[in-house]
């Protein structure tokens with residue numbers, strides 16, 4: 001099976017001693033992988049590391065089987081990402097913004113820009129300045145930018161933050177369609193556990209900077225366990241282990 005992203009013993013410690021420790025994780029082509037974990041567990045840190053936004057202290061990251069740092073630009077051509085709250089220039093329009101993003105990729109056409117704006121439901125406001133957008137609309141625009149170049153791998157940090165119910169349904173449909181029709185691989189961090197249950201084939205649980213468990217969603221569901229039950233059980237076991245110590 002083709003490996004899209006692999007980390008080995010990935011460690012990042014901030015000055016306050018927080019961060020992540022020894023995370024080894026592999027994403028195969030076609031995976032829709034959900035990262036779960038409590039606030040402050042280290043999910044965003046992990047996503048920032050694998051998108052090159054910060055450098056690890058230790059460990060290795062390979063993207064499409066090549067070292068991320070040595071082949072950063074070539075690798076990132078095939079990655080779309082949305083990390084933390086989207087930050088935009090307020091005085092440009094959604095259409096102009098996507099045109100700007102499109103310049104970083106070889107073949108983003110005007111037609112493709114229209115296509116993604118339609119997909120995320122922003123076509124009617126494409127000529128409005130971003131400063132007039134709501135939080136959810138900005139989130140949709142960030143998703144549009146992430147999928148714009150038809151990436152092989154899409155990395156999303158809390159993508160449904162601020163989305164209304166329609167927006168969440170739209171988000172789920174886009175991911176399912178890209179995954180099923182184009183075989184796009186996804187790595188998604190979210191607290192929306194029911195969304196993840198519907199979308200993901202695999203999940204990993206990060207607690208206090210460590211990947212404590214991975215699971216195959218189909219197996220969990222077939223065993224009569226919901227993703228929420230699996231997650232709560234993992235957190236409770238972790239607390240139990242700590243209280244014994």
Ligand SMILES: Nc1ncnc2c1ncn2[C@@H]1O[C@H](COP(=O)(O)OP(=O)(O)OP(=O)(O)O)[C@@H](O)[C@H]1O
Pocket residue numbers: 014015016018019037038039040041042043044045046
């Ligand atoms: N730039 C930074 N400097 C110092 N500490 C940081 C920095 N960024 C994150 N941290 C700390 O590292 C830990 C992991 O943070 P991170 O943002 O990765 O967690 P998270 O799992 O994404 O949390 P949430 O679900 O709340 O978004 C937290 O304790 C956080 O306070």
